[in-house]
Amino acid sequence: MTPNLHHLELFYHVARHGGITAAARSMPYGIQQPAISGQISILESELGVRLFQRRPFKLTPAGHDLYDFLSPFFVSLPDVANRIAGRASRRLRLAAPATIIRRHLPDVLAAMRKEKPDLELSLVDTDQRGAFDLLEREEVDLAVCELESRPPSGIKTEILISMPLVLLLPSGYKIARSGIHGMAVDFPLIRPSTDTALARLFAKALAKARLEWSPRIEVNSLELVHAYVAGGFGAGLSVKAPGIVFPKGTQVWEIPDCPELVIAAAWRGKIGPLAEQVLDGLRKRAKAS
Structure with missing residues (x-):
């Protein structure tokens, strides 16, 4: 007893x-x-x-x-x-896709470190499903991820930015009135893997257009999509996002009737002061884009 x-x-x-x-x-x-x-x-x-x-x-x-x-x-x-409590006041656990961790978080976190040089960080590369799982297990304080579906009960979200999907094409290519149908005939498709938000959103656009366009090349990053388009391997699926610079010799075509890629912050319960500071920095970056 x-x-x-x-x-x-x-x-x-x-x-x-x-x-x-x-x-x-x-x-x-x-x-x-x-x-x-x-x-x-x-x-x-x-x-x-x-x-x-x-x-x-x-x-x-x-x-x-x-x-x-x-x-x-x-x-x-x-x-x-x-x-x-002292350690908690300097420890921050974040989850986000690798692109966000690499391109957008460093500037926000660098500004925080100037005010808090003893800041302890944990960064996890994951997608929406992984982010929500980590939040439910209380293993991260804040997540930034694609928002494709409603979050589980108890998880709060805030949309930061919504970005259009695009196809990256050779700069000399003349886009016909048939649009995406003509591109599917003229080019092999290069896109991120099937399990990514970009691929799922693009599949919805293809379904609306009643078009089947299977990828010839699947890669694990947008940088590789851009590189292979620039190398003449085909048309590439990408997104018009802050910080992305498309390679020379290519042109960008915004995909009509395609759902946009929504990026949101997510947290569970009451957001902590460090996580709130990161969220505020991301809000400013999104607003300035």
């Missing part, structure tokens, strides 16, 4: 202050004398011993043993809490 921790805490304060009345006056939170007395009586009943004499107050041998056991824990608890 394990005693109730709250009952043990009440006993510790009663023993430390020399009685129930004194403990009620000195407790770190409000609780009345009858409640203290009643809960300690429950503790004594569970343990099967008297822990102290009420009037005049005096600990029994069993009460002395229990107080000696509890005292080091409760005495050191404020210091431990302060130490943990």
Whole structure:
């Protein structure tokens, strides 16, 4: 049988202050004398011993043993809490796709480090599903990810930016009235892998156009899409996003009737001050783009 921790805490304060009345006056939170007395009586009943004499107050041998056991824990608890809180005030755990971690977070985090040089960072490369899982397990403080579906209950989101999908084509290519249908005939398709948000959004646009255009080349980054288009391997699926510079010798065609790529911040519960600072920096970058 394990005693109730709250009952043990009440006993510790009663023993430390020399009685129930004194403990009620000195407790770190409000609780009345009858409640203290009643809960300690429950503790004594569970343990099967008297822990102290009420009037005049005096600990029994069993009460002395229990107080000696509890005292080091409760005495050191404020210091431990302060130490943990101190670390929490400088530790930040973020999740985001590699592109965001590489292109957009460094400037925001560099500004934070000027104010907080002891900042401790943990950065996880993941997509929306992974980000939501990490938030639900409370393993990250803030996530920045594609937003394709409603988040799980308890996770809050804020849209930062919405960006159109584009096809990257050779600069000399004349776009016919048939648009994407003509491109599908003229070029092999180069795009990110099937499990990415870009590929899923593009599939919706193809479905609307009643067009099948299977990729000839799949790559794991937009940089590779751009490089292979510039190398003459085909037409590439990309996104018109802040910080992206398309290679020379290419032109950008915005895909009509295609869902845009939505990037959002996500967090669980009350957002912490460090995460709020990152979010504010990302808001400013998105607004300036």
